[in-house]
Amino acid sequence: MTIPENQLDIWANPGSQAKYKDAHESIRKAIAAYSWPSGKPNYEIYLQGSYKNSTTTRSNSDVDVVIQLNSTFREDLSKLSQPEKDAYNKDHSNATYLWDNFRSDIFSALNNKNGFTVNQGNKCIKVKTPYLDADVVVCMQYRLYEKYSNxxxxxxxxxxxxxxxxxxxxxxxxxxDKNGTLKSNNTNGNYYSAIRIFKNIKSKLIDNNLIGKSEAPSYFIECLLYNIPNSKFESCYGNTVYNVLSYLNQSDISNFKCQNGVTDLFGDSSDQWSTGKAQKFINSAIKFWNDWK
Incomplete structure (x- = not known):
């Protein structure tokens, strides 16, 4: 017996958004109230992850906030010709306010906020707000140059x-976010519904000890589904799950791209998935689908 439509319908719908919004806004206010010791830099605050992409589930417990420094950036000139690189280097000088300075200031701003508990993490600052926990990614702009003359x-x-x-x-x-929104629009919203369903399936696989907690991060699952043809996402959730699992079971996934369309989903770096773990997730999801009771 496969998973019934009424269960898939529950999984397809997002959880409440209210606490996510409150947590996000409280972080914005903490940064806005900060007295910058070296003058206020050019930065922006935006959301990433499931809240931003409308793929939250009832089991989601945190919000991902990005605070990006724009007055300083890192560049990748690997696609430019040598004359273009020379022109770029002539026009640009080294910055004095660096990412380390920015992260230190953001940590201070969050730590000064009453009601917050703030801790340093590896890839983000962990913030307990009165509403929800937040992962605050402090970053700076990155530019992958394709052309340059000035x-x-x-x-x-x-x-x-x-x-x-x-x-x-x-x-x-x-x-x-741009590519996900486009794919959602092109599938009448069924793409995001499918992501929520598969994130719930992942949670069930973990609960049943079929996969480990770290083997199938939600970001990678979203990127995996991004590579599925739009025609596979139907208004009938049961058909969609069957279509997706069938396509993945018959496909060479090794060349799949991330949803950003720039980076490869699979590889050896710390921010890529392994094909072995992905295949384990796919096989476990197929078994879970077929063995539903």
């Missing part, structure tokens, strides 16, 4: 980067 005539893909214990991490959350 600062007026330049083309780059904007990402973000921050330092962890494993080194510099690069991601493209704005591209991730």
């Amino acid at each position: 600062s007026v005539h330049e083309k780059y893909i904007e990402g973000m980067t921050f330092k962890s214990n494993e080194g510099w991490v690069v991601n493209y959350p704005k591209q991730h």
Whole structure:
């Protein structure tokens, strides 16, 4: 027996958004109230993860907030010709206010807020707000340059980067959100519903000891489903789950891209998935689907 439609319908719907919004706004207010010791830098605050992408489930317990420094950025010039690199280096000088300074200031701003409990994490600052826990990613802008002649005539893909214990991490959350929204629109919203269903399936697989807690992060599951053709996402949730699992079972997933469309989903870096863990998730999901009682 497969999972009934009424159960899938429950899983397809997001949990309440109210506490996510309150936690996010409280962090914004804490940063806005901060007295910057060296003058206020150019930065922006935005959301990433399930709350931003409308893929929260009832089991979600935190909100992901990005605080991005824009007055300082890191660049990737690997796609430029040598004359373009020379022109870039002529136009740009080293910054004086660095990511480390920015992260220190953000930590102080959050730590000064009454009602917050703040701790340093590896990839983010862990904040307990009166509403929900938050993972605050402090980063700076990252630019993957595609063309450059001068600062007026330049083309780059904007990402973000921050330092962890494993080194510099690069991601493209704005591209991730843009591509996810487009795919959701092109599937009449069924893409995001499917992500919520598969995140709930993941939780059940963990509860049943079929996979480990760290083997199938929600971000990777979302990227996995991004590579599924739009036609596989139907208004009937049962058909969608069957279509997705069938497609994954018959596909070579090794060349799948992340939802940002820039980076590879699978690889050896700390911010990539292994094909072995992905295949274990797929096989376990198929078994869970077929053995539902």
